[in-house]
Amino acid sequence: MEQYKLLTPGPLTTTNTVKEEMLFDRCTWDQDYKDITQKIRMQLLDLANASPEDYTTVLMQGSGTFTVESVMTTAMNKKDKALIITNGTYGERIVQMADYTGLHYKHYNVAYNAYPDEMELKYILEHDSTITHLVMVHCETTTGILNPVEIVSKLAKEYHKTLIIDAMSSFGGIEMDIPDLGIDYLISSANKCIQGVPGFGFVIAKLDKLQACEGNAASLSLDLYDQWKTMNQDGKWRYTSPTHVVAAFSKAIDELIAEGGIPARSRRYQRNNMQLREGLEKLGFRAYIKGKRQSPIITTFLFPDDKFAFEDFYHYVKERGFVLYPGKLTEINTFRIGNIGEVYEEDIERLCNVIQEYMGVVVK
Numbered sequence: 239m240e241q242y243k244l245l246t247p248g249p250l251t252t253t254n255t256v257k258e259e260m261l262f263d264r265c266t267w268d269q270d271y272k273d274i275t276q277k278i279r280m281q282l283l284d285l286a287n288a289s290p291e292d293y294t295t296v297l298m299q300g301s302g303t304f305t306v307e308s309v310m311t312t313a314m315n316k317k318d319k320a321l322i323i324t325n326g327t328y329g330e331r332i333v334q335m336a337d338y339t340g341l342h343y344k345h346y347n348v349a350y351n352a353y354p355d356e357m358e359l360k361y362i363l364e365h366d367s368t369i370t371h372l373v374m375v376h377c378e379t380t381t382g383i384l385n386p387v388e389i390v391s392k393l394a395k396e397y398h399k400t401l402i403i404d405a406m407s408s409f410g411g412i413e414m415d416i417p418d419l420g421i422d423y424l425i426s427s428a429n430k431c432i433q434g435v436p437g438f439g440f441v442i443a444k445l446d447k448l449q450a451c452e453g454n455a456a457s458l459s460l461d462l463y464d465q466w467k468t469m470n471q472d473g474k475w476r477y478t479s480p481t482h483v484v485a486a487f488s489k490a491i492d493e494l495i496a497e498g499g500i501p502a503r504s505r506r507y508q509r510n511n512m513q514l515r516e517g518l519e520k521l522g523f524r525a526y527i528k529g530k531r532q533s534p535i536i537t538t539f540l541f542p543d544d545k546f547a548f549e550d551f552y553h554y555v556k557e558r559g560f561v562l563y564p565g566k567l568t569e570i571n572t573f574r575i576g577n578i579g580e581v582y583e584e585d586i587e588r589l590c591n592v593i594q595e596y597m598g599v600v601v602k
């Protein structure tokens with residue numbers, strides 16, 4: 239089979255050594271396996287710069303969305319009210335979850351290329367004291383915008399609100415001091431910047447906050463508190479866990495640490511992203527998100543002209559070794575290129591050459 243690099247923001251291209259971990263069948267009840275789970279949990283705390291006195295971690299089966307839903311429905315009870323801040327479809331998915339599960343919320347939304355306004359958020363918090371939780375996506379993978387987590391962090395501290403951050407596509411790839419930001423629940427998953435394969439999500443949670451959540455969940459399988467209680471004893475998951483995925487993830491974390499941890503990985507992603515944007519700009523493509531708001535994770539590009547046929551472009555590039563990602567904006571024609579995973583300078587260079595060939599542009 240022809241291998242290609244996934245320039246999608248998860249699943250992404252992983253190393254062969256990560257994939258090889260999945261050649262071994264493991265038993266969920268076995269101590270060796272439970273030890274892997276405990277090791278991962280400790281390493282995640284380290285990566286989060288969090289101490290085990292204040293923070294804990296929980297792994298949850300399913301894709302990232304399952305973990306977000308488990309946090310929303312466990313961290314909140316029926317009397318609580320969330321202020322959900324959105325500028326993209328992943329934020330909107332949290333609103334949808336709240337509707338499905340009957341959580342109280344206020345939806346504050348801004349344009350997909352805009353930041354939430356601090357004064358407006360302040361105004362909302364001043365005028366609605368029933369709000370208990372602030373919820374926001376860190377890197378909105380819809381567009382690649384990197385949201386100002388320090389603004390909501392400041393407000394959460396000032397108004398004593400529980401802070402939930404969907405850092406699915408940023409944790410591991412962007413430096414973040416979780417205790418300093420006062421994040422109570424940070425959510426990510428196996429197949430994003432840690433560079434594992436899909437199958438579970440994880441939560442880095444403020445211990446005292448999670449401990450107070452017993453009985454909140456209305457779903458047994460998504461009860462984050464119950465999952466934590468079982469897992470925290472000796473690394474045993476409730477119900478069947480994705481054993482192959484967990485083993486691969488353990489390897490992926492070791493490789494992240496060997497690369498130099500989050501600072502080194504973040505630098506690689508930033509270089510990839512810069513090179514990608516500069517390269518495509520030369521070929522006539524403009525990025526949708528401007529300047530410092532752009533994350534080093536994924537970039538949304540506008541179609542260069544009305545004649546641009548994305549399907550044709552997609553297949554041309556795929557045949558030459560790269561899978562891109564369609565756009566997710568309703569009003570503007572866009573496509574996206576992720577630069578996380580086993581992706582290096584030479585890959586981006588090769589990609590830019592392929593795109594140049596397709597466009598028939600002569601670059602001086």
Ligand SMILES: *Cc1c(COP(=O)(O)O)cnc(C)c1O
Nearest residue numbers: 301302303328375377379406407
């Ligand atoms: C990937 C991602 C998710 C989870 O998506 P799944 O398809 O359920 O894994 C949630 N939020 C953001 C910002 C993401 O990038």
